[in-house]
Amino acid sequence: MPEEQNQTIMAVDELQAIIQRCQILEEADFKGEDFNLFQVAGQKCLEDGYAAQLLEVIQNEKNKLIIKNMGWNLICPLVRCILMYKQEDDKREHCLKILHQLAQLCNPKELFLGLLEQIEQTSAEQVCQTVMLLLQPLQTVLLKLQNKKAYSVGLSLAMIMNQLTPLPVPYTKQQIQEDKLGLCQCCNAVVDFAKPFVNEVVKNMEKSSEYNDMELKEELLKFCMKSLKYPLLTAQLEQFEGIEEHPFRHFAIEIINILWDIRELIPLVFLHRKGKSPHWENQEFADIERKNSTDSLACLSYLMFVQHFGIDCFPMVFSPSYLLQCNMTHIEVLLKRTEESLLSKGLDLFESCLLRMEDNSLLHQYLEFRDFINVPQDLVKVMTLCPIEHLRKKSLNILQLFIDKFDAEGKYTLFRCLLKTSNHAGVEGYIIKNIKDQIHLSLTKACDNVWFTGHHLISLLDLVLLLPEGAETDLLQNSDRIMASLNLLRYLVIKDSESDNQTGVWTTLAKIEQNFLKPLHVGLNMSKAHYEAEIKNKKENRREAHSSNTICSVTVSGEKMPAMTTEMQLQVLHSALFTFDLIESVLARVEELIEVKIKAVMDENS
Numbered sequence: 001m002p003e004e005q006n007q008t009i010m011a012v013d014e015l016q017a018i019i020q021r022c023q024i025l026e027e028a029d030f031k032g033e034d035f036n037l038f039q040v041a042g043q044k045c046l047e048d049g050y051a052a053q054l055l056e057v058i059q060n061e062k063n064k065l066i067i068k069n070m071g072w073n074l075i076c077p078l079v080r081c082i083l084m085y086k087q088e089d090d091k092r093e094h095c096l097k098i099l100h101q102l103a104q105l106c107n108p109k110e111l112f113l114g115l116l117e118q119i120e121q122t123s124a125e126q127v128c129q130t131v132m133l134l135l136q137p138l139q140t141v142l143l144k145l146q147n148k149k150a151y152s153v154g155l156s157l158a159m160i161m162n163q164l165t166p167l168p169v170p171y172t173k174q175q176i177q178e179d180k181l182g183l184c185q186c187c188n189a190v191v192d193f194a195k196p197f198v199n200e201v202v203k204n205m206e207k208s209s210e211y212n213d214m215e216l217k218e219e220l221l222k223f224c225m226k227s228l229k230y231p232l233l234t235a236q237l238e239q240f241e242g243i244e245e246h247p248f249r250h251f252a253i254e255i256i257n258i259l260w261d262i263r264e265l266i267p268l269v270f271l272h273r274k275g276k277s278p279h280w281e282n283q284e285f286a287d288i289e290r291k292n293s294t295d296s297l298a299c300l301s302y303l304m305f306v307q308h309f310g311i312d313c314f315p316m317v318f319s320p321s322y323l324l325q326c327n328m329t330h331i332e333v334l335l336k337r338t339e340e341s342l343l344s345k346g347l348d349l350f351e352s353c354l355l356r357m358e359d360n361s362l363l364h365q366y367l368e369f370r371d372f373i374n375v376p377q378d379l380v381k382v383m384t385l386c387p388i389e390h391l392r393k394k395s396l397n398i399l400q401l402f403i404d405k406f407d408a409e410g411k412y413t414l415f416r417c418l419l420k421t422s423n424h425a426g427v428e429g430y431i432i433k434n435i436k437d438q439i440h441l442s443l444t445k446a447c448d449n450v451w452f453t454g455h456h457l458i459s460l461l462d463l464v465l466l467l468p469e470g471a472e473t474d475l476l477q478n479s480d481r482i483m484a485s486l487n488l489l490r491y492l493v494i495k496d497s498e499s500d501n502q503t504g505v506w507t508t509l510a511k512i513e514q515n516f517l518k519p520l521h522v523g524l525n526m527s528k529a530h531y532e533a534e535i536k537n538k539k540e541n542r543r544e545a546h547s548s549n550t551i552c553s554v555t556v557s558g559e560k561m562p563a564m565t566t567e568m569q570l571q572v573l574h575s576a577l578f579t580f581d582l583i584e585s586v587l588a589r590v591e592e593l594i595e596v597k598i599k600a601v602m603d604e605n606s
Contacts, residue, residue: 012053015041019063038066039073046077051094058101071106072114074098079118083129103137108144112152115141116159127163128182135193143196153197154219160190161226169231171341173240176247184247187231191254194223202261217262224264227255228296228303234341237307252303256310259300265310268300270326298330302345306352320356321366327353328371335378340388347382347394350375354401364410367417376402376414377421384424396430403434411438412451412460419463429480432464436488443495443502458504465489466515471522479579482520486586489516493593498601509594520587528580535573538566 018037045054054074058067078095085092102111115138122130138156145152167183170176176184201217232255235248259265303309305327318326327349334346366372379402382395403411411434418431439457442449450456464485467473475482489512492505501507564572 011041011044011048011050015045015054015057017041019057019066035070035073038070042074043077046074046081046095049091051081051091051098055094055098055101058098058105064105067102067105068107069110071102072111074102075111075114075118078102079122079130079133082133083126099133099137103140106141108141112138112141112145112156116156119159119163122163124166125181127167128186131160131163132182132186132189135189139193139196150215150219153194153216154222157190157194157219157223158226161223161230164190165230169234171234171236173243176236176240176243179247183231184251187227187251188247188254191251191258194220194258198258198261205263217264220258220262221264224255224259225293225296227251228299229292232303233295233299233345234339236341237303249307249309252307253309256300256303260310260313265313266315268297269304269314294329294333298333298349299345301327301330302334302349306345306348320353320358321362323356324353324362325366325369325371328369328375332371332375332378335375335382338386340391343382343386343388343391344394347391347398350379351394351398351401354398354405357405359404360407362405362407362410364407364413367406367410367413373417376418380418380422380424380427384427399430400434408438408449408451412456416460416463425478425481429484432481432484432488435460435464436484436491439488439492439503440495453502454504458508461505461508461512462515465512467519467523471519471526473519473523475520475523475527475583476576476579479583482583483586485516486583486590490586490590490593493590493597498597517587517591520583524580524584524587528577531573531576531580535570535577538570538573541566 015038018041042054045051057063058071078099082092082095082099085095115134119127119131119134142149142153142156164183164186167181170179170184179185197216198220201220231248232252235252237246237249237252239246239249256265259268304311304314305323331346331350331353334342334349337343337346376399379395379399383392383399386392386395403414406414415431415435419428422428422431435452438449438452442452452460465488467482468478489505492503496503496505498506505512
């Protein structure tokens with residue numbers, strides 16, 4: 001006990017000694033040595049558990065000048081102790097009171113730098129705890145600053161967001177509820193921290209319609225843009241059952257509210273970036289700034305048009321097609337990403353815009369905009385390359401929705417584009433089926449549709465009824481496209497008589513036979529012979545092998561596939577033969593129908 005008392009006396013006495021020495025000095029007479037001694041003594045009191053005694057020293061009116069000049073040096077050990085103590089510990093409470101006192105008494109400029117330094121130096125595991133701890137004193141200090149206030153607010157928000165950005169964003173319901181690193185709570189605390197500065201901008205704008213002090217407004221706008229990119233771009237924002245207030249939904253609403261309050265919400269949605277963007281001499285920095293801005297604006301559009309945050313502020317005077325046009329850039333940005341959260345946001349935004357529109361209402365002239373061509377191509381990449389099944393299925397549904405919205409000429413142009421660019425037999429087969437549906441509508445409707453009959457259709461059929469590489473075409477890989485093309489040709493032969501020839505198919509029949517039917521016959525014969533020989537070879541090898549389960553390696557497009565037994569390889573080969581037989585049977589039926597129709601016409605004419 002006496003030894004503990006001695007330690008207390010030593011720590012406190014050292015502090016009292018430096019305090020007494022400095023009390024008789026003028027502010028200008030404080031030396032570097034005094035600062036160092038005060039810091040060491042104060043730190044020792046904190047580390048040895050004598051925060052109560054240190055608090056008394058700080059609260060003493062006689063020490064006000066000393067604390068004003070030297071108190072900021074205690075921030076680092078103070079934060080360390082607060083994070084170390086348990087919530088219910090009295091010592092922690094004393095430390096929190098010291099922090100509050102320092103915020104009131106210290107030189108604002110010095111304390112501001114000390115607080116930022118502490119945020120910058122904290123570890124990833126403790127960054128959220130540290131930020132939440134220091135937000136209140138940082139806000140107090142910033143409100144006191146007279147010079148460079150806007151710059152200091154911007155620096156604080158940028159520092160905080162830079163420290164938070166490396167943290168993983170909780171995505172699942174369980175992760176959000178656990179909030180292990182405290183990110184959900186911290187983000188909303190940062191918004192509360194920014195509110196007094198938002199209110200200041202609002203008051204100044206209300207005083208004068210020509211509010212010229214744009215600096216603070218710009219800093220708040222930068223903060224909102226950063227928040228849209230992180231964490232909101234990555235965050236799962238659908239409402240979870242069992243979570244009363246979704247922290248990221250709340251954060252998103254607050255960011256939208258700030259943008260509305262500083263009169264930047266609508267300009268951002270429609271005019272993209274209002275005001276000056278930083279001029280970077282380094283092109284790499286300029287590219288990073290541009291990418292960050294496009295990501296943020298894409299997220300903002302998602303929040304407004306999918307989650308409907310801030311939609312009440314939105315002027316309801318724009319046509320659905322104009323809203324789609326405004327959002328296509330953002331949709332393209334999101335669909336080019338590979339992360340599930342971003343892809344799903346892009347698909348949701350695209351779907352939301354399309355569902356506002358009537359079928360056949362989107363004018364073909366929109367396809368003159370680059371985005372209207374790029375986005376369906378990106379959609380095709382999601383359909384064919386994305387490893388996540390539900391996103392692949394959704395992208396297919398949205399492609400159909402996009403097709404349905406165009407007028408006839410728009411559909412025609414889009415089909416031509418996708419046939420030339422998709423490079424995927426399944427997608428091409430899907431487009432060909434859509435072409436067949438449009439031809440059917442043209443033939444059965446009272447009104448004539450010039451885009452899916454006559455010379456326009458013949459031009460489209462030139463892209464459809466051919467083998468990409470003639471008889472050498474890989475029929476197995478292109479089977480979806482080939483079957484769709486044969487079914488389309490069969491439909492045309494059945495529905496359109498040679499005398500009417502509305503579709504023009506009978507005029508171009510010789511060309512179809514030359515470019516499609518004859519090469520297909522040759523290709524089928526070659527492919528069947530090749531696969532039958534391969535089957536025979538495998539069976540002979542199997543008889544020679546010691547076991548029918550001999551393992552063989554198979555390479556497809558340069559990539560080694562999982563090992564296959566001979567039996568498995570035979571199954572694959574037989575499956576290919578079945579596909580060829582199916583194509584051959586449809587081809588035979590098409591040729592039979594053509595022959596019957598031609599014979600009927602010849603009989604009529606004779």
